[in-house]
Amino acid sequence: MAVLDTSALLNWPIERCRGQIVSTLQQTELASVDEQRWLLIETLEMDWRTASPDQLEMVQDVASKTGDLPRLSDVDIDLLALAMANQTKLITDDYRMKNVAREAGIHVEGVLTTGGKKQWKWILRCIGCRQTEEVSNDAHRSKKDDVKVCDRCGSPMKLKRA
Ligand SMILES: [Zn+2]
Incomplete structure (x- = not known):
């Protein structure tokens, strides 16, 4: 109610x-x-x-x-x-x-948020060495491309839910 x-x-x-x-x-x-x-x-x-x-x-x-x-x-x-x-x-x-x-x-x-759902945060995780880092405010934006490559091992980093 x-x-x-x-x-x-x-x-x-x-x-x-x-x-x-x-x-x-x-x-x-x-x-x-x-x-x-x-x-x-x-x-x-x-x-x-x-x-x-x-x-x-x-x-x-x-x-x-x-x-x-x-x-x-x-x-x-x-x-x-x-x-x-x-x-x-x-x-x-x-x-x-x-x-x-x-x-x-x-x-x-809120009207447009369905009950029970919480807000979440995205982080970047390397698919190679599993290093994680915060998404920077100058991050490359694209629906398909990788956001960046890992500084440590050079593998692509993917967005994951923190
Ligand atoms: Zn890595």
Whole structure:
């Protein structure tokens, strides 16, 4: 269960949106941004809610503390309040909402990153002597060619997950 911001409603596969918590304030927003999408979302059994004044006030307090309040919309505040009140995670890529959510102890996930997947880092590893090194910022970029040859043995170095 999660609270979805409008970019999630626009970008997530429709089946993944079904049954999630959304704010009634998003209905007009969604309809004006993408009417086709709204017509589709309207047919789903979404959990439409509106935060209570107390809940909104709690978010406003946190957001004024972080300094994000002046740039948050009514929809943003409602979504944060719904996530806080229902103790569910919030799906958003908005950095201001993320910032307030962190301060409020709300768990946030990005819209375009699927849950559970962690970020990873690439390193170079020599196919000969197995020496590894960091990818430098002036690395040769090509989809096919080797990035570089090993300084120690001259074999090609390949990108590997660290
Ligand atoms: Zn080597």
